[in-house]
Amino acid sequence: MTKSELFVSVVFVADNCVEKLRNLIEEVSPYLDMRYSDYEIVVIDQKSSDATENEMDKLLSTYQSIRYLRLAQKVSNDVALAAGIENAIGDFVVVLNVETDKKELIEKFVEMGRLGTDIVIGTSTKITSVSYRCLRILSNRLLKSIGYTLPSNSTGSFCLSRRAVNAITESGRFYCKLHMRMANTGYSIGALNYDISQDEVKRRTVSQGLAETFHHMVFNSTKPLRWMSAVGILGSGLSLMFSLYSLLINIFHNQVAEGWTTIVVFMSLLFMLLFTMLSFFGEYLARLLDDRSEHKEYNVVFEKNSSVMINENRQNVIDDSVQTNINLSQTGRDK
Template identity: 40%
Template sequence: MKDVFISLAIVLGKRDSLTMVESYAGFLKENYSDYEILLLATEDIPNISELLRYVDKIRFLQISNTSDYEILCAAALENAIGDITIIGRLENLTKDIIEQGVSTCFEGSDIVIGCTDISCPAWYRFGSRIFRTAVSRVINYNIPINDSGLRIVSRRAANTIISKNRFHRNLFLQMNHCGYTVKTLEYRCDKRLKKPHSLAKIYNHAVSILILNSTKPLRFMNVLGLFSSFISFLFALYSVVVHLFKRNVVEGWTTQILFTSIQFFFLFLILAFLGEYILRLLSNQNNTSSYNVVLEKHSSVMLDLSRLNVISESTASEVNLTQTGRDR
């Protein structure tokens, strides 16, 4: 049994079975000295009160104002109190990955990314590779393509992440950029995962990654605007020179239309990017929270009263290399 406090945070869906939660509670009780299970959902879950009556160390949080998975994971990270926090869904959680991930954290990796086989259409894979190649030139986008959405985070990494001003946005990318050691862990889920294929969600996620994490696209648009202005100046100079040195100039309506179309293309492209950055500024100035906890429930089961807060040895048999606030 590992001497560590584990927080298992599970984002519940509408059709998730609570029997799996009870199974994970038994697994944590057998393998770790302290644990809690944090359940998060965007609506009240049927039979949750019954589960809290006979299974101990469970907290249930009902979250409003969002259905975004990364924001729900951020809420889990902010409310968890364990030395190591495991964040996932029932569909991407297994007992093996919990055990392997905690062991990997003990070895010194503060953030563990779960990677598994994911089902997605060919157009999604093709577009994802193009996007990753392009974005990697702008920001350090290093999230694996087969990311399952499972994260295992040490306490010191969690403290660093939640200390950021807007850590709820693009949480997974901020985890990779927090400065601590990140490691990927391949595993097999009970069922093959599927990526969401909604074009609106894909577009919003892509724009959010590009706009919220770098000002380089805005700098590129500034350069593009200056280049367009320079081209306009050259064209104006060309028209004046032709008018001065050549008589009976043929009407250049084709060239004019082509040039005007190109200039308007650049103009509206620049305006679109400026609009996204203005939206970012307005969003950052908005004081509303990314999520709200509208309901919180706890297990009503009595804790183990026979357990004493006294130990016979001052040092643990297995050292956690990512622990915080203790002698190593």
């Protein structure tokens, strides 16, 4: 098999999954070595409390081109993914889910990227329940209103070309806005649908869907804040109307107790609106504090690299001046 001249980076985020991580690296490393002249495996360890560090020491002395970065503390999934993307140096960066993905996905992701899709999102309908899919219809409409256009039913795996990586990471604090940055790079976005074994699926729940939608909307747009302002104006208008209604009842019927039930219902509604608005305002205040903070989103305790030497007989030249496999993403040495 002729090896591709592309440099492929494969990123794993590990969180107390030592056995699955070891098995996947043992499969992926020879798989990459057969297909690509240059590659790397980047492991981001979420400060796992199992034997991940000891197992990685063994793998580093067995397989080549592995980089192991252990974080100082467990961070959100977006931040961990950002750490992997920032530290990867390949022409294409493939992020795989340690729990569910197989090695064959790498070539499929890279091939779609090479054919011109700079951002390839892995999707599968098996990761969501029926109730989640019903909620997703409303969620998609809300997210599209703020410019979020990534494919639905994402498995968490994706592939980015080098220019897409540069566009995402080139400015600002993108950690909480990783997926929105992916949606708004301007580069082509595609979906790679694949099957996941039912035994390995952790279905997303309605509560997870609500939390994801809330997170994306608050941290990527000010529209929800304006919606809450509109709700506040509406609540104020309803309160004024009810005050006039109470005044008229008092003038014409002189029986104040008659509207007691209505008062209780209306006050409950107003308090519900009030606390809903306060929750949004609190999230935006947290967002402002995070944006103004100078602390790093993640800290690397240490980085370890493979001690196995790569092919010492390889020359640092390419065989042909013109490659037959054109890279339409315009990254790498075979563009």
